Amino acid sequence: MSYDADVIIIGAGGGGAVVAKELGELGINVLVLEAGPWYGNKKWPNPNSESGDESSSDVKDLDKRLLDKQFTDYEADMNDSISGKFRWGPADRNKSPWFRSLAQIGLPWQSTGVGGTTQVYWSNSPRALPIAVDNVWPISYQELIPYYQKVEATLPVHPAPMTAKEELFFYGAKMAGYPLINTLNVTFPGYRPQPNAILPPDPRINDPHFPFGEKLTGCTLRGHCANGCHIGPSVEKVAKRSTLVSYIPLALKTGRVKIMPNTFATRIITENHPKEGIRVTGVQFRNTWSGEFGDLKSKAVVMAAGAIETPRLWLNSALPLNPWVGRGLTNHWFDVVSGIFDEQVLMNILGTPEVPPFIGQTSAARFDYPGLGSIENFGLSPGLYAMTHYALSQHGYSFLNQTDPKEPWDLYGREVGERLKYLMSQYRKSLSILILSDDEVNCQNGITLDPVLKDEHGPVPLIRYSPSKKDKEKRNQLARIAADFLRKVGAKNIIRADWPPGVFIHLHSTMRLGYVTDTNCEAYQVKRLFIADNSVLYNGIGGPNPTLTTQALATRTVEKMVQKYFS
Amino acid sequence: MYYNPKVRVTLGALVDTIIPYTPGLASRQGAIQAVGGLYSHVDEYLIWSLDHLFFNVPLASPTAELLNIASSQLIATGAAGGSFNPENFPFGSTFAALSQEDRLKAITLLERLQVNPGILPFLFHNNSTFTQIIADFLNRLTVFCYYSEWSGYGATPFQFEKRKLEDIPISWKQVRYPGRAYHYHALRGYLVDKFIE
Numbered sequence: 084m085s086y087d088a089d090v091i092i093i094g095a096g097g098g099g100a101v102v103a104k105e106l107g108e109l110g111i112n113v114l115v116l117e118a119g120p121w122y123g124n125k126k127w128p129n130p131n132s133e134s135g136d137e138s139s140s141d142v143k144d145l146d147k148r149l150l151d152k153q154f155t156d157y158e159a160d161m162n163d164s165i166s167g168k169f170r171w172g173p174a175d176r177n178k179s180p181w182f183r184s185l186a187q188i189g190l191p192w193q194s195t196g197v198g199g200t201t202q203v204y205w206s207n208s209p210r211a212l213p214i215a216v217d218n219v220w221p222i223s224y225q226e227l228i229p230y231y232q233k234v235e236a237t238l239p240v241h242p243a244p245m246t247a248k249e250e251l252f253f254y255g256a257k258m259a260g261y262p263l264i265n266t267l268n269v270t271f272p273g274y275r276p277q278p279n280a281i282l283p284p285d286p287r288i289n290d291p292h293f294p295f296g297e298k299l300t301g302c303t304l305r306g307h308c309a310n311g312c313h314i315g316p317s318v319e320k321v322a323k324r325s326t327l328v329s330y331i332p333l334a335l336k337t338g339r340v341k342i343m344p345n346t347f348a349t350r351i352i353t354e355n356h357p358k359e360g361i362r363v364t365g366v367q368f369r370n371t372w373s374g375e376f377g378d379l380k381s382k383a384v385v386m387a388a389g390a391i392e393t394p395r396l397w398l399n400s401a402l403p404l405n406p407w408v409g410r411g412l413t414n415h416w417f418d419v420v421s422g423i424f425d426e427q428v429l430m431n432i433l434g435t436p437e438v439p440p441f442i443g444q445t446s447a448a449r450f451d452y453p454g455l456g457s458i459e460n461f462g463l464s465p466g467l468y469a470m471t472h473y474a475l476s477q478h479g480y481s482f483l484n485q486t487d488p489k490e491p492w493d494l495y496g497r498e499v500g501e502r503l504k505y506l507m508s509q510y511r512k513s514l515s516i517l518i519l520s521d522d523e524v525n526c527q528n529g530i531t532l533d534p535v536l537k538d539e540h541g542p543v544p545l546i547r548y549s550p551s552k553k554d555k556e557k558r559n560q561l562a563r564i565a566a567d568f569l570r571k572v573g574a575k576n577i578i579r580a581d582w583p584p585g586v587f588i589h590l591h592s593t594m595r596l597g598y599v600t601d602t603n604c605e606a607y608q609v610k611r612l613f614i615a616d617n618s619v620l621y622n623g624i625g626g627p628n629p630t631l632t633t634q635a636l637a638t639r640t641v642e643k644m645v646q647k648y649f650s
Numbered sequence: 651m652y653y654n655p656k657v658r659v660t661l662g663a664l665v666d667t668i669i670p671y672t673p674g675l676a677s678r679q680g681a682i683q684a685v686g687g688l689y690s691h692v693d694e695y696l697i698w699s700l701d702h703l704f705f706n707v708p709l710a711s712p713t714a715e716l717l718n719i720a721s722s723q724l725i726a727t728g729a730a731g732g733s734f735n736p737e738n739f740p741f742g743s744t745f746a747a748l749s750q751e752d753r754l755k756a757i758t759l760l761e762r763l764q765v766n767p768g769i770l771p772f773l774f775h776n777n778s779t780f781t782q783i784i785a786d787f788l789n790r791l792t793v794f795c796y797y798s799e800w801s802g803y804g805a806t807p808f809q810f811e812k813r814k815l816e817d818i819p820i821s822w823k824q825v826r827y828p829g830r831a832y833h834y835h836a837l838r839g840y841l842v843d844k845f846i847e
């Protein structure tokens with residue numbers, strides 16, 4: 084039998100790119116199928132208006148000038164969920180995004196494209212909380228550590244630099260009585276800089292005559308992490324280490340990896356092998372520009388399409404029934420608590436009258452509370468800021484609701500009208516805190532196929548998520564802790580948004596290790612089919628941002644896969 | 651941008667409710683604070699977005715109808731507190747005839763599923779979840795658009811590959827956002843130099 088590659092990877096995001104690089108370095112021939120466009124590559128000079136080439140396998144195709152042109156830093160251009168470059172949809176922005184059915188209000192916040200959602204992520208790269216892994220997962224935290232270390236060195240991950248908004252956050256955490264912790268393995272509550280996958284700023288950055296220029300390596304604290312970073316002398320040295328600029332260039336350098344953007348995997352092809360049983364033999368795909376379908380053959384397949392599309396693809400491929408496919412979704416049920424400060428208060432603490440959300444890495448300070456979850460500071464450009472703070476709530480319009488006087492927030496719910504405009508006028512004197520709840524796995528939550536709606540790739544995914552009573556309590560406790568930080572540093576107003584549970588930014592555990600896959604992340608029911616995205620996580624890892632753990636696990640998966648099938 | 655005037659007026663009224671003209675705020679915080687979302691044509695953005703959200707099935711018109719039906723119910727149940735003139739609904743839009751507060755109450759009826767889903771238009775008909783999702787979406791998109799750079803794209807804001815940012819959005823002036831930046835001299839050191847195992 085002839086193969087198109089030894090291994091086909093579905094998805095070039097946070098997990099798939101890691102698998103590609105690791106396999107390529109071991110001499111395995113890899114083909115990566117990515118549904119979205121490839122920014123910063125000469126073979127697609129106009130990635131949103133022309134189909135361009137079929138594939139790229141040469142690191143010399145990467146082009147920083149193109150990336151500069153395409154990543155415009157503007158949020159409607161980059162982040163709009165319908166027409167933005169970072170949306171869940173085809174490269175052609177005149178076409179609608181790919182629809183996801185929701186069983187509730189909310190939005191799935193994912194991006195297609197080489198680099199996937201890491202193009203837009205804030206690069207927060209904490210490890211899992213040990214308490215959420217040890218004696219919970221079928222593998223131990225200790226076993227993950229060498230893989231964490233490898234990913235942390237490869238990206239690389241550094242303690243994030245402090246700007247005004249971090250200093251204020253840390254001061255609040257300290258005043259609330261929590262300790263500073265300097266460990267990667269968090270076992271008790273405390274605050275620390277984010278372990279961020281961002282190249283540190285040049286130490287001379289505060290020198291007013293410092294020559295910023297195209298040759299500079301490192302973060303410039305310009306606050307555009309979420310809008311798409313392109314700061315650096317070349318694609319592979321861009322400051323924020325999305326896989327687009329980290330693992331993908333390293334994968335290409337192995338000479339073993341070919342990547343096909345604009346290629347949507349529509350079906351996993353299997354056979355019933357006399358010895359191995361049901362096993363994968365390839366992938367059917369559809370080109371998103373031409374609409375043509377094709378088949379590709381390989382000795383193994385890695386699903387890394389994300390926690391929505393990986394189970395959808397399993398279900399659309401009619402792979403063997405497993406009651407846990409698509410089930411067990413955790414999403415950290417987010418919330419936002421923010422504070423507005425008087426200039427004098429800021430002067431006293433920071434020595435400046437403002438704490439601009441748009442300066443510094445988007446999120447550079449965090450606080451983890453094992454058993455409850457995590458909270459982190461963040462700062463966004465004004466459109467995303469207004470939307471996430473004042474327009475995203477399950478509580479309705481705040482003026483139609485009473486605020487509970489026992490709770491530490493002054494405003495609760497959605498803001499509109501003159502009050503919204505007033506609050507936004509205080510943008511530069513506001514500090515934002517994001518709540519990430521350690522929500523529990525519930526098999527009622529997850530991805531099924533919509534019984535009615537189909538798109539060009541088959542029945543669309545239907546997403547359902549309902550938090551438990553315990554999740555709600557944890558989230559409320561974290562929100563009160565965040566409000567306490569803000570009050571302790573003298574916030575004039577505290578605002579809680581109360582996001583609906585259907586906001587899907589961190590999505591995990593829909594193809595759980597131990598339930599859908601074995602401890603090598605190989606599907607129990609389909610041999611040679613591996614999973615390497617957030618879906619394979621056993622749970623929500625205790626609250627920390629999931630990407631690093633997925634990347635560590637993906638690194639381990641490659642080792643196991645090669646031992647079993649390619650050694 | 652041409653569109654059915656009733657749809658335009660209805661969604662325009664929504665924009666004018668979420669991001670209104672606010673002379674009162676301007677008198678306290680400076681003239682720039684008066685300007686609202688209609689000045690920046692956020693209604694056009696909303697119409698385009700609704701028409702491109704869902705398999706390219708136009709949703710702006712049924713969404714406007716949704717708002718008008720909810721408004722009629724608000725009036726019929728006597729829950730509309732503000733004054734309105736039933737003889738003078740702009741282009742037949744009940745929603746636009748309501749006070750700003752009553753428009754929000756009408757949206758709240760939809761969100762709380764207090765409008766009979768059997769009388770709602772195509773796609774919303776007997777589809778409570780979709781109705782709630784779109785009601786939420788209207789708020790989010792309006793606010794996102796207004797405070798983003800979108801209004802600065804001049805006459806061709808939907809030609810994504812050709813448009814250029816021509817003007818500084820008024821909203822950026824209102825929130826004092828300086829726009830995109832390449833660097834800030836803003837480093838305040840490191841709380842931790844190196845994490846330990």
